[in-house]
Amino acid sequence: MADDAPKILLLAGDYVEDYEIMVPFQALTMLGYRVDAVCPGKKAGQTVRTAIHDFEGDQTYSEKPGHNFTLNADFDAVDEADYIGLVVPGGRAPEYLRLDARVIALVKAFADRPMAAICHGAQLLAAARVIDGRRVSAYPACRPEVELAGGTYADIAVDAAITDGTLVTAPAWPAHPAWLAQFLDVLGARISL
16 A cells, blocks of 8 residues: 555444444555554554444344454554544444543544544544534434434434535444445545446
8 A cells, every 4th residue: 555545544442343343444445545443552463352233133233242353553643634534433432432532532633524433433423522413323322422412313224324514424334335435425535437
């Protein structure tokens, strides 16, 4: 990959949703972006555990062990000015990452820049107070947080996504095709066949 490839920051933490970190990391890398996956308290080469969340007809999602995901950048070395966009995957990681002041500052730094959040990633958006007046999708259990942070919850199909300005959100990993396509549009990427 070229040293001058546009850079995207991806915020991770233990028990991030497996598909919601793996798929965007791989897809955006395949398209030529440099995706720096970081986690507070961890360095490049260390891993975060993932969890696979599935929809099996129960009242909520089920959870199974996922893969270990290897980080490729140091959280402490991040300079948000180096990045053109931010990706916030879901899972259980956003629940505790939102307690980290540096994570909140990073999310705030992207408030008016391309940002994609999926599933429970809305918990970080709400905690950073970057969704006031915006339409936001998330896993349905995050609706109260979206609304308490001043956002309008977008109740869309699980395989759909929504864009509001530079913010692209979706309810869960089945939305990857729509979510990633809309994020690429916000980034200004053009793909032709």
